[in-house]
Amino acid sequence: MAKRTAAKTKTRNPKPLTKRKAWKALEAHYKKIRKLHLRSLFADDPKRGERMTAEAAGLFLDYSKNRITSETLKLLIWLAEKSGLRTRIDAMFRGEKINITEKRAVLHVALRAPQGTSIMVDGENVVPQVHAVLDKMTDFSNRVRSGDWKGHTGKRIRNIINIGIGGSDLGPVMAYEALKHYSDRSLNFRFVSNVDSTDFAEAVQDLEPSETLFIVSSKTFTTLETMTNAHTARAWLLNGLIGDESAVAKHFVAVSTNAAEVSKFGIDTANMFGFWDWVGGRYSMDSAIGLSTMLAIGPGNFRSMLDGFHQMDEHFRTAPFESNLPVLMGVLGIWYTDFFGAQTVAILPYEQYLKRFPAYLQQLAMESNGKHVTLDGSEVDYPTGPVYWGEPGTNGQHSFYQLIHQGTRLIPCDFIAFGHALNPMGRHHDMLLANVFAQSEALAFGKTLEQVKAEGTPDWLVPHRVFEGNRPSNTILADRLTPEVLGKLVALYEHIVFTQGTIWQINSFDQWGVELGKVLAQRIIPELESPKEQTLGHDASTNNLIRRYRKLKTQE
């Protein structure tokens, strides 16, 4: 990889998106082809199913079941080019401060940059720092996994609890579930995020404090939920170990950027794993925030996950847009969101281990692209980030797929499937894959009135059994779910989000909505807890709810 140095690139986009020639051309094109059915698109081009595919770093993408023609794709790619996507990709990889509202670089790609490469931030190469933290995590993980690291009473650590929320929780939970097959089964992993005390109570109810290690994961180390849970964890530990404060050192480690707060909490900063302000929370699962992942799957597997991320980064950075997976999927998302008016995207992994993947992508995409002003602060006049949701197949088929097939909304779907099961048994995997292929086929082609009639369906029932079809989907196929493949998949979606954020001209890297929630709750806490009723300055509804809660609290 070439040495990259920060230089000033214009991040503001001078021409409003909807005034671009490419946008106007897409509007006109949409009017022409919006009624075209996938049935005729496939009938007119027998090679479409092979032609509209792309492959990179072992991920195969079939995008032929989208409501597009070759012309659509050309126009969408033109739009991406004219939106300065290439320049912005380069700016990100060079370490420029493209997160303009927080004046920060956006360098999750540096977290997986191989040793010996160079990415400069404020005149300093950050890659050696990344590897120093990785080495420290490796050493710690090896000590815990081998039993060398002992608890305060000399017992081996058996339970590891990650305390964190949002970006400091969803990645670790998703990766633990996704890679459970590769995890050390002699260790128990739990994740506490919610400030609801049930989360903590259930996580520890069958655990022995002397065998339990807490990882307090918080970039800021000031987040209400995490700090409340961390203090409760400390009290639980000390209570279990009969109050010896020195036990904290053996049972608590921290992952944070805030050394001062970590040591204030009582954690030795020697047991702190750092990261940097240029790693956004939702882009941090491959930083030290992934310490629980490394403890579960081991340092070797963690590094192959990083390698997977890096392979997708390099593909995104260098491949022509026409065959660039994140760009293709990104522009297709723009096509449905901004031209067809689709409001959601369904993520449908046909792999049980990916059961938390939709929830993870929900934060990645919705916190990043849930924005209504452009980089220069003007209100957008087009829809931005859609709602992400989903469940693993085949379970979803027996619940919400009905609405995707026959409802009144257009819901583009991403199907994710693998050539091999990690726990092969009999015919299960063939059945699983038969279902994924059958679903995308049925969504695209449906069932016509004539077909339903020909089946001998009574006339009154015919309309109910007709499937309009023309429901778009992507299918991603990979060999099997490994740490490396997980890295590729996550990086793929990170860069889809980046592609779309760039075209929408928004800042995908701040989260003022999340910050607002953090501040507002702090204001109400004393109003709920003060012994004397306070003068409340909220709206009438909030004031009333606060008063009612105070009354409820006093009743048995």
Ligand code: G6Q
């Ligand atoms: C992610 C967000 C948010 C954040 C949490 C936890 O991009 O910024 O989800 O990760 O609010 O923040 P801390 O790690 O600072 O506790």
